[in-house]
Amino acid sequence: MLEIFQKTVSENITFEGIGLHSGKISTVKILPANEDTGIIFKRVDLENNNIIKANFLNVTSTKLCTTLENTHGVKVSTVEHLLAAIYISGIDNAIIEISGEELPIMDGSAKEFLDNIKKRGLKKQNKKRKYLKVKEKIELKDGKREISIQPNDTSLEVSFQLDYKNKVIGKQKNTVDFQKDNLRDVINSRTFCLYSDIEKIKKIGLAKGGSLDNAVVVDEDKILNEDGLRNKKEFVNHKILDLSGDFLLSGYRILGKVYCYHGGHELTNLLLHKIFERKSLLKFTELDSVYISKEIKFNHSHKLAVNA
Numbered sequence: 001m002l003e004i005f006q007k008t009v010s011e012n013i014t015f016e017g018i019g020l021h022s023g024k025i026s027t028v029k030i031l032p033a034n035e036d037t038g039i040i041f042k043r044v045d046l047e048n049n050n051i052i053k054a055n056f057l058n059v060t061s062t063k064l065c066t067t068l069e070n071t072h073g074v075k076v077s078t079v080e081h082l083l084a085a086i087y088i089s090g091i092d093n094a095i096i097e098i099s100g101e102e103l104p105i106m107d108g109s110a111k112e113f114l115d116n117i118k119k120r121g122l123k124k125q126n127k128k129r130k131y132l133k134v135k136e137k138i139e140l141k142d143g144k145r146e147i148s149i150q151p152n153d154t155s156l157e158v159s160f161q162l163d164y165k166n167k168v169i170g171k172q173k174n175t176v177d178f179q180k181d182n183l184r185d186v187i188n189s190r191t192f193c194l195y196s197d198i199e200k201i202k203k204i205g206l207a208k209g210g211s212l213d214n215a216v217v218v219d220e221d222k223i224l225n226e227d228g229l230r231n232k233k234e235f236v237n238h239k240i241l242d243l244s245g246d247f248l249l250s251g252y253r254i255l256g257k258v259y260c261y262h263g264g265h266e267l268t269n270l271l272l273h274k275i276f277e278r279k280s281l282l283k284f285t286e287l288d289s290v291y292i293s294k295e296i297k298f299n300h301s302h303k304l305a306v307n308a
C-alpha cells in the first residue's frame with residue numbers, strides 16, 4: 001500500500017560501527033526533520049560546509065559503494081544500505097548526523113538499521129508525499145549491462161539479473177515488488193565479494209574494514225562464511241536492496257517497473273540522470289486516497305538545487 005503523507009522518525013536513532021572501506025569507527029544519528037526536508041547528511045566532525053544532501057546529483061563516486069559530496073568537497077560514503085532502510089521503512093525526512101566520512105557497514109545488510117527504525121517508530125507529517133512516475137520506458141545500455149524503467153503506477157517492482165563467471169553467484173535473478181512482497185530476504189541480504197578480488201580491492205585502499213562479519217565472501221565454488229547464505233538468492237537480493245537505496249537519491253518515491261542486467265551503483269545513478277533529463281516523460285503525483293493519485297505541478301528545479 002502506498003503512503004499518502006510524509007513521515008519522519010519519532011525520536012533520535014543511533015548506530016555505531018566500522019566503515020567497510022575506511023576501517024574507521026563512526027557514529028550515525030538519525031534525527032527527525034520537517035516536511036519537505038528530504039534526507040540530509042551532516043558531518044558533525046566538521047564545523048563548516050558540513051551539509052550533504054542525499055541527491056543523485058551529489059554522487060561523485062560509485063566505486064564499490066555510493067559516495068555523496070557537496071560543492072565544498074565534503075563527503076559521506078557507503079550511504080546505500082542506510083538509504084535502503086530509510087526507503088523501506090517509509091521515512092521521507094531526516095537529518096543524519098555522522099561523526100566521520102563513512103557510514104558503518106553493520107552486518108553488511110540493512111537489517112540492523114531497519115530493526116532499530118521499526119523499534120523506535122515513525123511520525124506521520126501533514127504534507128503529502130511526492131511520487132515520481134514515468135510515462136514511457138526509459139533505458140540505458142552499457143556493453144552487456146543494462147537498466148530500464150517502465151510505467152507502473154502502483155508500485156516499485158525491480159527485476160535484477162547478475163552475470164558472474166563464478167558458479168556460486170552465476171546468473172542469479174529475482175523480481176521484488178516493494179509494495180506487495182515480503183521484503184525480509186532483501187533486507188537481510190549482505191554485500192558480497194569474490195575472495196580473488198580482495199587483494200585488488202585492498203590495494204586501491206578500499207575494504208579495510210571488510211570481514212566475514214559484514215560481507216559474504218565467495219571463493220571459486222564455496223562460500224567462506226561459516227553459516228553460508230541467509231537466503232538462496234542473497235547475492236541478487238542484495239543488489240535489489242542497493243538499488244532501492246540508490247533510487248531514494250532521486251528525492252522522490254519512484255514508481256515503475258525496473259529491469260537491471262548486471263548493474264550496480266554506477267548504472268543506477270546513470271539511469272537517474274537520464275530519467276531527470278527526460279522531464280516530459282515524468283509525472284509527479286500526490287495521493288488523495290490510497291487509490292486516487294493527482295498530478296502535481298511544481299518547480300522541481302528548486303528540488304534539484306542541492307547542497308543547501
Ligand SMILES: [Zn+2]
Nearest residue numbers: 080191238242
Ligand atoms: Zn550494497
